[in-house]
């Protein structure tokens with residue numbers, strides 16, 4: 001068959017296609033070496049860096065939109081797992097697009113007469129800024145910084161040199177003797193070259209990504225074996241150490257389907273500024289407390305563990321938790337009272353605040369006046385009787401009653417005592433400076449499958465949680481459709497700082513019903529009815545659920 005010579009597609013388009021085909025293999029290689037050797041996984045590093053360099057609202061908007069889309073698609077069980085998934089998708093696609101644009105640029109440059117060496121130059125130009133951002137996004141346990149930098153340079157220079165060679169293969173300079181051999185042959189060569197390259201790239205991607213996923217999973221059995229996920233049972237009456245919970249004797253049984261009153265530690269929500277938690281090695285760890293103090297210290301973990309401790313059952317929530325959201329959890333916190341810490345370091349007369357730094361680049365200010373006013377503020381080292389899980393801030397984090405999580409750094413390595421307070425990480429990005437917890441109440445369940453009959457009336461248990469920071473919940477009420485507000489029964493909370501479990505047994509009637517819940521704080525302050533978004537001060541508004549109900553057997 002006689003193929004008519006097809007015209008060469010434009011060089012930049014061919015470059016973009018080649019980049020699109022080969023970037024996944026490059027990313028898989030980076031993923032594999034990241035899992036195996038702790039070398040940088042550039043796509044996530046770039047996103048982590050962007051999240052810090054760009055104005056907060058921009059990144060939040062991008063991630064929030066993706067989270068909404070993922071939740072709508074049923075991907076990601078909770079907001080925080082959807083958020084991590086969203087970040088990963090963003091990271092991979094941004095890196096992929098940046099890569100294919102650069103290969104496209106490379107092809108355009110080559111077409112304009114640049115020599116093959118321009119590939120290596122482009123790789124160098126891409127590597128330098130990446131190497132420069134690495135120190136701000138890398139943490140203790142990753143590979144040696146010099147090795148990481150060298151690796152990034154090697155990978156990018158090799159990749160773009162290879163792409164430059166591919167240009168020569170795809171767009172051979174017409175030599176006089178080749179001119180006769182016909183363009184059709186060249187087109188076929190080009191096609192099989194691209195197909196071959198695409199195939200090789202696909203194989204490399206699958207092998208690399210699969211292998212790194214497998215190896216990453218191999219790291220986990222330890223977690224699975226040592227912390228078996230307790231069955232979410234709202235009736236938990238002992239903590240992880242087998243000690244009875246303080247309200248174990250309360251006769252109120254939560255409505256079936258209510259979330260566990262005591263969150264299994266593995267299920268405690270997690271919010272980080274980065275895509276991955278910081279892994280701090282216990283043996284190398286030192287807590288530095290410096291600045292305006294008489295007695296600067298560098299404590300080891302053993303020294304801190306040996307200090308007097310306080311225990312408290314605590315509910316913490318993220319300020320980005322929407323009404324009815326899952327970014328709220330309860331466990332037992334153990335730590336050294338902050339007053340005890342201050343007594344040892346002795347703040348100078350002009351000291352006004354602690355500037356607390358997390359190893360991940362997070363920071364927040366804690367005014368000394370808050371510590372003077374509240375003896376419960378603590379430097380926490382344990383959750384549920386065991387050292388903090390890595391994701392929740394091992395080895396040290398702060399707790400401040402009545403404030404959202406954003407005021408409370410995890411992975412603390414350094415505290416500077418300062419004579420002037422400033423704005424912390426999220427405050428600088430436009431979030432509330434005080435981050436006072438807003439009262440909230442949530443319907444977890446309308447337990448139609450647990451309906452029961454009493455005195456000829458069918459009741460459906462309805463239940464959930466209510467929380468007002470450390471201010472306590474006085475009353476919870478439920479409204480069905482437009483009828484009056486009915487008071488729910490409350491379980492004794494685990495402490496004055498935790499949520500309460502409420503339950504209302506509703507006399508069943510068929511049809512579509514809307515259930516709404518509201519709480520009143522211990523001092524009589526009503527939960528705010530007006531709806532406000534999470535940003536900047538935390539969400540307000542009533543939680544409600546509409547359900548269409550049919551009588552059993554109909």
Ligand SMILES: Nc1nc2c(c(=O)[nH]1)N[C@H]1C(S)=C(S)[C@@H](COP(=O)(O)O)O[C@H]1N2
Pocket residue numbers: 268269270271272273274317318319357358359360361362363391392393404405406407408409410411412
């Ligand atoms: N070092 C550090 N501390 C941090 C954060 C962080 O990203 N880095 N996130 C804060 C936010 S916004 C919240 S809601 C809580 C979440 O704590 P958790 O992940 O243990 O639930 O930690 C806070 N402390």
Ligand SMILES: [Mo]
Pocket residue numbers: 271317318319320405406
């Ligand atoms: Mo948060």
